[in-house]
Amino acid sequence: MTGKYLEAIDTYRSALRFVFKDAVDQMPSTIYRFKPYMDLVVRNVSSEWDTLVLVGNYRWNEVLFGMTVCNNISQCYIKLERYVEAIDWIMEAEQIMSAVPHEAVDPPTPGE
Secondary structure, X not given: OHHHHHHHHHHHHHHHHHHHHHHHHHOOOXXXXXXXXXXXXXXOOOOHHXXXXXXXXEOHHHHHHHHHHHHHHHHHHHHOOOHHHHHHHXXXXXXXXXXXXXXXXXXXXXXX
16 A cells, blocks of 8 residues: 555656656755745746736646645655655645735635
């Protein structure tokens, strides 16, 4: 059973490469404002793709994908009873979310 969780972790890390490229090799990161996470905030819309994937100036699909995959890795480590690694990956999901400015996640006021 252990092998399945280790295999799943490898698969999830490979999936993270779609968004974070080679930075996955540095994950979980000890840098709180990790540049690949900060790059999820797009300052200038530069392509047609950007207009399709952005809500405001944030790549929400990539933010949510990264957070979800990090949480899945954490769950695998919990099943393996490797709790320190599980916490590392939970914190990684939090770091991804922290890259998005707080004003981007405030709910709209009713009637606006």
